[in-house]
Amino acid sequence: MTLRRVNVVILVLLALAFLIIVQRNLLNLSDFLHKENIDAGVILPFESELSPDLRLESARTGEEIPVLITAAEERLGAVVAAMNSVYQNSKANVVFTIVTLNDTVDHLNVWLSKTTLKNIKYKIVIFKPELLSGKISKDPQTLEKPLTFARYYLPLYIPEAEKAIYLDDDIIVQADIQELYDTNLKLGHAAAFSDDCDSASAKGIVRGAGNQNNYLGFLDFKKDAIKKLGMRANTCSFNPGVIIANLTEWKNQNITGQLKHWMELNTQKDLYSKTLAESVTTPPLLIVFYKRHSTIDPMWHIRHLGLTGAGNRYSPQFVKAAKLLHWNGHYKPWGRTSSFTDVWDKWYIPDPTGKFHPMRKHAGDN
Numbered sequence: 001m002t003l004r005r006v007n008v009v010i011l012v013l014l015a016l017a018f019l020i021i022v023q024r025n026l027l028n029l030s031d032f033l034h035k036e037n038i039d040a041g042v043i044l045p046f047e048s049e050l051s052p053d054l055r056l057e058s059a060r061t062g063e064e065i066p067v068l069i070t071a072a073e074e075r076l077g078a079v080v081a082a083m084n085s086v087y088q089n090s091k092a093n094v095v096f097t098i099v100t101l102n103d104t105v106d107h108l109n110v111w112l113s114k115t116t117l118k119n120i121k122y123k124i125v126i127f128k129p130e131l132l133s134g135k136i137s138k139d140p141q142t143l144e145k146p147l148t149f150a151r152y153y154l155p156l157y158i159p160e161a162e163k164a165i166y167l168d169d170d171i172i173v174q175a176d177i178q179e180l181y182d183t184n185l186k187l188g189h190a191a192a193f194s195d196d197c198d199s200a201s202a203k204g205i206v207r208g209a210g211n212q213n214n215y216l217g218f219l220d221f222k223k224d225a226i227k228k229l230g231m232r233a234n235t236c237s238f239n240p241g242v243i244i245a246n247l248t249e250w251k252n253q254n255i256t257g258q259l260k261h262w263m264e265l266n267t268q269k270d271l272y273s274k275t276l277a278e279s280v281t282t283p284p285l286l287i288v289f290y291k292r293h294s295t296i297d298p299m300w301h302i303r304h305l306g307l308t309g310a311g312n313r314y315s316p317q318f319v320k321a322a323k324l325l326h327w328n329g330h331y332k333p334w335g336r337t338s339s340f341t342d343v344w345d346k347w348y349i350p351d352p353t354g355k356f357h358p359m360r361k362h363a364g365d366n
Helices: 003-039 052-056 072-090 102-113 145-158 178-183 247-252 255-269 281-286 318-321 343-344
Strands: 065-072 094-099 121-126 165-169 172-173 192-196 238-246 325-326
Touching: 065 072, 065 145, 065 178, 065 247, 072 094, 072 102, 072 172, 094 238, 102 121, 145 165, 145 247, 145 255, 145 325, 165 178, 178 238, 238 281, 238 325, 238 343, 247 255, 255 281
Parallel strands: 065 094, 065 165, 094 121
Antiparallel strands: 165 238, 172 325, 192 238
């Protein structure tokens, strides 16, 4: 009898020890995940509250479509117009993740909560610029645009999703984004992009700006690190302003880690900073996804509207038929000299704080 009691006591003690070990492991895992999120520039659980009117949105049910977009203070009008165009043209259950900087949060929240966008689902995540320390050059122009690198960290910003869409802020969506989300990615591909050689928007326009429709326009093929990759310089490039990402594959292949590697290597060996395209965001993506990406329907990414002469190359009928318009280039639709500003204006919602105003030519302007 005594022996049986001793055995029971021993079993209870062993069970307690096991529970203590499990609890400590869970706490350690929690600390690890928290640290990984902080290191990645994601401050969690900082999320804006969903709109109070969200409960009225009974039509927005079903599968969530995660859409990530960045919000720079000087371009908030662009973010608002892009989000509005996505939301108004779809009945899908779209959930926005907005990546921004600390000094933009209040302005952004007012714009979203005091306008017709108050019914959208969104969360705001703070980007930490120190994340890029040692990974980009100290060129002032690059340092001023840290949010352009947010697309590298998609799985960390939307950890619960298996698939997501990334959009640049200078876009307008004119069709149901569910169709874009349903784009088929080939087995083993972590992302889909728009190739620059076969789309309607690439013909003529890109060549007029230089050979930015192939890898030679973005990477210095004289550098050993690039030569060793065995990539063909005339390979068609792609535009990362619209990305459909398989986040499961992205994580399995450590895409973020690969991109960070090429960023760091460029700071040491100058692999692309002096190339024709003068892009610091696109080259690592071109390397990592070389012949390992799926393609987006060309009509879902009509781009180069921000280049000189875009207004003469696209007919109004073609622009109207496009499913997604992208004003990549120097001339933005909220600026004074862009093409098809009337299309963008249709989706722009005035800033309730009065800080942001689109620039427009007036009758007396030269």
